[in-house]
Amino acid sequence: MSSIAWFKLASPASFFPLARRLVPWFGAAAAVLATIGLWVGLLVAPTDAQQGDAYRIIFIHVPAAWMSMFIYLVMAFWCAVSLTFNTRLAAMLAQALAPTGAMFTFLALVTGAMWGRPAWGTYWAWDARMTSELILLFLYFGYMALRNAIDDPRRADRASAVLALVGVVNVPIIYFSVKWWNTLHQGASVSLTSAPTMAAPMLAGMLVMAFAAWFYAIAIVLLRVQAIIVEREKNANWIGDLVPRTR
Amino acid sequence: MSVTVTSFDEVGDQPRDSSAWKGFAWSIARDLRLAFRSRAELGVLILFYVIVVTLFPLAVGADIALLRALGPGVLWVAALLASLLSLPRIFAADFADGSLEQLALSTQPLPALISGKIAAHWISTGLPLVLVSPLLGAQFGLTAGEGWLLALGLLIGTPTLSLLGAIGAALTLGLRAGGGLLALLILPLYVPILIFGAGSIEAARAGLGASAQLSLLAAVLLATVVGAPIAATAAVRIALD
């Protein structure tokens, strides 16, 4: 693909039809993968020797945690692009990614608590990973709250982009400090990071669910970005081309 | 609002040549002069620190062993909150009377001017916290050595709080949402400083020595000194557009 084609795609007007075409494919792929993943995770994978069937939560928890961190990185990437090239679409993509990232973070926290109770006796063990995940949720909320608080969309784009970049630089520092804090305070700690030794079906199930989550995220973000494009570009005169009269 | 001579004009002309150091020096002098004109505001901040710290024994009881255990954490958290409370004053007044726009248009590099502002903010708000903290530490049964450690940790940590906080203050300039939003944005970034700071005293108590935590605080400060003024400058320009 020539570079010219990419730049054409950088306008919300030309991206919108592409997004609309892609959503059903990624959505279908996600549904198929999720079905396979759930079948492997719930039916094929054997019961764990130590944790019994409670470990099956990892088929939701681990993909959700991975996506929560991955989406933040992708969001920060688009924020960097939007500041560097001063484009609207990159900022819109970041805007579309945040709620889904927050959703996965929330899911990781809830399922982590649900896993913690049977496996280690307590819903919330203040371990490094879960505490960092909680702070990540605050970072997502901060991004969304700042966007929300600024009326001018372009100022909101730029300000939240700066915030996201400051956040992404700080995430390793936060994680490292929380890890330090955790080992200092817990001595011989039981860690939620110690997954059961992975039988092949368990690993396979987790990977399939991870891809399912990834494709779902792409689909839902592409759908949301369409809504955002229409909301923000509603006064552009090409908007009429996008909105079919019948529907 | 009546037409007044802006703080910008009152405190002297900017240096003619545009070197970063001159800009920094001019900015820090200006902001310090302005800060000490409203000494009462700064006094209130220290009082806030003292009051918040005093709330904890009232809440958990006067058992000295418990207070000793909680002390470092309480003193650090209260310092964070006091810092948070004082952040809007870095930019708000200048933003309101148009001086900030003047600063952005000046020949001095804006990061230097903003660094000066942040430094003045730390001197007027962070440094007093450092000086007061050992006294409050005594209330929590901290030993003399721990009191020194607390002060030293805050000495290294509070500039970082000012630097990171300035980014948040710039991002939220002029917004209605104000203080609560600023807290949501900044407190997650403050977490490492809190952990290393309060952790330094815990480590000393455990016999491990506090040098690791203090070194980490210093490292974070160095990284922030380099990065934060750039981010804060970007945020200020975004707010001014």
Next chain:
Amino acid sequence: MKEGGLSAFLAMGGYGFYVWTSYLVAAIAVAVEIISVRARKRAAMKSVRKSGHRVSVPDDIQ
């Protein structure tokens, strides 16, 4: 036995509450997200249609 199979499946070795709560929360979160985003897009399209936009291509072209 299929009967025993299903109830054993639901019981999840005694951990049924934790496992199924997790999966249920995930399903609800995903469903809520899909529904709300579709509603958001519908509302956006509707508000554009209402404001009387100009169409520069005929309706039958997608």
